[in-house]
Amino acid sequence: MVIKIAVIGSEKMADKVLRLNSHANVQIRSLIYDKPEESAKLVKMAQNDDVLFFTGPFPYFFAKDEIEKQGIPAVYIPLDELVFTISLYYIRDTLCIHPDRLSIDIPYQEVVLHVLDELNIDAARIYIKEHEHYRTDEIVKFHHEQWKAGNVDFVLTSVQSVHKELEQLGIPSFRMIIPKKNILDTLQHAVAKGELLLSQASQIAAGIVQIDYPDDAQAADTELHAKLHELLLDLGKKMNASVKHIDDRTFMIYGTRGGIRQITGNYHVFPILDQLKPFTQASIRFGFGFGVTALESEEHAQIGLYHAKKHAGHGAYIVTENKKVIGPLHHKTTKTFQLQSDDEHLLTVAKQTGISVSSITKIIDFIHLRHNRIFSASDLADYLQLSKRSAERLLKKLVDSGYAEISGEEQPYQKGRPRALYKILL
Template identity: 30%
Template sequence: MSIHIAVICSSDFADRLKQIEKELPSIRLDYYLYRIPQDSAEIIRTIKPCDAVFFSGSLSYLFAKKEVECLPIPSHYLQQDETSIATTLLSITKKHEIPIQKISIDLIEPQIINSVLGDIGFIFLPKIYQIDETSDVKAIINFHHNLYESNQTSLAVTSMQLVFEKLQQLNIPVIRMIDPRSSIIKGILETKNKAEFAKSQLAKIAVGYIQFRANNLPTESDLLNFANFFKSELIEIAPHLYMIYSTQGDVLNIFDYLTEKEWINISSKPFKVAFGFGIDIQDATHNAKDALQFAKVNTAYIITDEKKLLGPYPHSVRQVQLQASEPKLAEIAKQTTLSPANVSRVIQFSRTHNSTEFTAHDLEVFLQVSRRTTERILKKLVDTGFAKIVGEEMTYQQGRPRAVYELNFPTYV
């Protein structure tokens, strides 16, 4: 299965990356274009389900950093490093024959250019404008324009597509900072590695304990509720203590989107829940036992493989409340004729599912509804363009192959 990466970049960078996509096997790229890097924060709210996000530069990443930190998937950005600076300067000396001191350049980390020129023995430096998240595009344009008009420079080098276009309109000689082909490929592959690592972490084993009071044991209905809730069989290891096996991803997803109502309705008897993550079953079991010591009545705690204590749940849960008044949710509900609650649950499924692709069975298990209801929901989403069929899988020797779906609207809000 390919890794699905959302690329946030300028149109120029997208055109360049599309030329080398064939060198990136098992990677699928979707492009989200900005005019200026500041737009990247808003773009984050529009990306569709994917495995990772890649920014074409550190500036666009900086502007979206707050939004990126809320994403449940990894991100990466292409750094403007010594290779990029050296390649750009080499291109200038070869094609333009302009002295370094007659160049104006905007970039994020001026010390890089100082280091590159110092290493090769250059005494003179170009005119430098340091960009940061507070930088104004007009100020950058004026910097290059004023230096050129006063005959202090003969060429401008910019890291921003919009600045490049504006300087061209002013008839100022300008080139874009060059991102070497090798650096772009390396950046995309590092993003892929981050996505695969995140998936592998979520697939690690988790051991859980569910403890009841000895004089207040659970009913069969209570045990069934826990088994359905954690999607795992309960193993009785004592008259009042049960063990379950799951994965880190499933456990974190359950608690991340847990509601008070779901938690209250899970059992008619008082209980404690504890989970442990670890590098193996023994380590995970040990952490689960330690976590159980922290749990109070009707609460849950987790101890990770890094010995971090998470909880108490459900009170510390990072809940995402999707109200019917939200424009996106209301619009999808209106067009599909699905209830806002069903749309909300589908979005919740997308955030917790470990792949951008899924089957009707995957959604059915999550929603805890009948196959017929699930297929009706999917049909309405497909008919209105909010989901699409991207393939099929044959699980058994006989019978029809299962359709494989992908949601076609933003779910990271």
């Protein structure tokens, strides 16, 4: 099968990746930006691709949140010691620039310091800007200031758009050389991720669909049952799955992981829920499960259905073969958490706090989704869909065990007591 890879980067680097691709089963398309800050927007255009290939760490950092949101595997070309060493020798031997008065930007300064130490080059007059958390205009400003102050003679940058802006300012600079080895290694990594994804696509998937009527309902609604059956048959055609009628409240769906991934947009949306909105007389819940065998996938579908039933109204959850729970689908925020874990640190936290592994992974997921790491018990309660009191109990256990701290307080309303703000220390 064909592996579809979206290359996100500058035009120059994307063309280089295209030229070096020799895999007959790989289809590459380029998504070009002028500045790396645009990379997150381009990720949204790659929903039908199997793997994202970033031409450097900088665009990857800017798109990281969107990558996690879309759930698409991603790789990037590393800026390692090989990149810096080749670039250093090039500016010295070809451009005749002595490498003792340089301004450099790179994700991690250790790469530069290790190479300079190995080559016995004094780093005292070399200025380094780590750029994992900075915008390109801030990097340009840093180099410009070093140049104006007379601290440096030359700029060695890892970002193509920074090099272009420095040229316009009349500041001598060079964009680091990305060797073929790094591109080919990253391409091979992308292909491996794509092959894994395609192999998983044929994995057995089962779905359980259940109509839950209110306790005072007299009988099953035949109109709702018929409409749901019709919608499920249409869904089955779209995802190449079979639909089996079990009883007047239950249906089974048998298909593949690839079909569910496609119909849910990488496990985020589930459009059939919109079609069910007019039916308010009952709640329709979907549980999907993946597994190595049909029995395992059915067991996981039952777990998915259990989580869907925890919420009011129509809903859908997915449980993977390694017991990762994904859901609720078709909501503003789709959460993921583990029902089990072999992560020793996670197990230690669970043991010391008395909080389940699944709850801890939900809390970690909540922290990762927030740009501001400080939050209130109400914020956590909204995310976990718990009462505020239950969220406060969880946080108290974490604070008492040293895995969270009270870092301040807020008073959103003029009246009433201020509420505590927390910071997780996991």
